[in-house]
Amino acid sequence: MKYYSYCKKNLLLEIKKFFSYSNKKYNNIGVAVSGGLDSMVLLHLLLNIFNELEVIHCNFNLRRNESNKDELFVYNFCKKNGIICNIKKFNLLKEKKFSIQMLARKLRYNWFNELLNNNKYECIALGHHFDDSIETFFINLIRGTGIKGLLGIPKCNNKIIRPLFNLKKEDILYYANKNKIEWRLDYSNYDTKYIRNRIRLNLNPILNSFSDSFYKGMKNTINFLNDENISIENNFNKICDEITIYKKINPFIWKINNKIIKKFNPLNFYLFRLFNPYGFYDIDSLVRILNSESGKKLYSKKYCLIKDKNYLILIEKEFLLKKNIFNIPNLKFLNNIYLPIKIKFFVKKFYKKYEYEKKEKNIFFIDFDKIKFPLFLRKWNKNDYFFYDKNKKKTLSKYYKDNKFSFIKKENTWLLVNNNNNIILIIKNCIDNRFKVTNKTKNILIINT
Known part of the structure; x- marks a missing residue:
């Protein structure tokens, strides 16, 4: 029974290690709880560690009555256990312009950041685990990405923390069954129109057929990539200082020395790293504008890149279009x-x-x-x-x-x-x-x- 012997690891000890490594005492934690397996196990574990915490639940009304049942399930659990439950409702079905999943993610994190900025919580804990990180690795690999995209989901991102980060899905499932934890099943997780679900349903069974050394290897790979990314980031900050002629935040204007960028090798890597955060993904177009005549423009969703003699000007489109009288x-x-x-x-x-x-x-x-x-x-x-x-x-x-x-x-x-x-x-x-x-x-x- 290799599976059970592996999963009998002490999850509570793992979570305590997570908080001991952070070297910070948390007194006021918000826990994002959907009602699903991962978040309910996270809540169960944290209740064994912290005397005071609050639950945060988002109802996106995507599955109509089922979404309301999720909300009621979380609310009843909190009421039974004397936990403050904060619920926010959204209506994404009215939105037609955006990907539903992307919009839900944006609204969810906007609310989390609002709560954190108002000092309601010291941090917000999410139920992502290592299998989620592996899925993100392959999603970004399929779409095309640099090192940063292969790092998976971060363990901590400012005040957003993921205490289950080092745990496998099977660890969490075994813990839930052993401790008789109830959870809600979201059937949209089996909808193959979403790329994450296709990877989860088709790729994970193959990965699970390998020995535990695969997970160990993946952890080592992500750790190595993270170390390399830190090294690149440190070097990249020096490069940004070197090429910057002028930079202003509000309105955002960045004047860049075009001649210096042309000397970078490999050029494609640096162009991608410089302009990808601003929505420029086509490397060929970025190379062309380096060698174009003055006045040439390249647009992303929110920004405009302009060739101006021996310089590149990165500017917000809103500023360009603003012709106040x-x-x-x-x-x-x-x-x-x-x-x-x-x-x-x-x-x-x-x-x-x-x-x-x-x-x-x-x-x-x-x-x-x-x-x-x-x-x-x-x-x-x-x-x-x-x-x-x-x-x-x-x-x-x-x-x-x-x-x-x-x-x-x-x-x-x-x-x-x-x-x-x-x-x-x-x-x-x-x-x-x-x-x-x-x-x-x-x-x-x-x-x-």
Whole structure:
């Protein structure tokens, strides 16, 4: 009876080891309990260790009446054992745009993080075990991944902990039967439209036919990969510092030295590692943009990668698309208006033209009687133009190019425009010739930026 002799290992001792290795005393733990085998065994074990803990249950209403029965089962268990039970209901059946499993996972972890951020719990314990980690290993292997994707499910991820991490499914099943633990069976775990279920149902029987050395080998492999990943991460942080010209978090903008990246070997590995976290998965497209002309763009779901001369600019798409326009109805109520930049307006009577030639940086003199309110502050558009000398017209894109504006500088330059959309002033740069002070000027608008 080899199976039973292996599974008679002391699971309670294993869980105590987990917490002793963490070198931290937990007084307030939330336990995520679905009502299934793994989470009910986890709860049973933790009740033998901790005097105070609370249960967290998500009802996604995916199996309608069965989901409600799961909720009632968990609630009744907690009531019987004097445990506080926190239940949150979701309605995923209304969502059509996303994968149901991915959306459920996102909502579940969002709730967990909300509870942790509000300091309701020191940590939240989940019932994932080593078989789950093996399944994740093969899922990511099939989809294509780097070292990080082969690490399986982490034992700890900030304040999310998995005390059953080192245990096999058969250990947990044997413990449940021996201790007469009741649980709910989720029949969706047998639905082969989900890749995890196909691996679980088809691959696991093959793996289980091997000796226990397979699990030992898998643990060693994942541990080795984890050590290698740590080494790569440490080296990668140095590489990021080396290639970074400029990085800002809000809004997210990362300016990268393109020349240095081209020298990396193997190039594909570094490109994948750099841009995969931002949703860029096509290596060929990343290689092409390295060698493309300035202005070339590559999009992911949330980000845009832009070639800008000898640099790459990684930026949030939301920032690119945000073309806010700020209305200045008049100068009387200027203090009550929110504007995105510091700008001051003063009106004076014209005296002598030479006194209003631009002498100080960021101070501009406008013929006040030529402007028509309301004025607007906005960013540039492709069709914008202005007059830089008498009747000579120039597009703003040409002006930016001639003056070697970087992508970031272009996107951060504001325009002051008339109510008919004519450009009055390129803020901190130059005045449109149509609005400059002349000998016929009667009133001067002084703009200090």
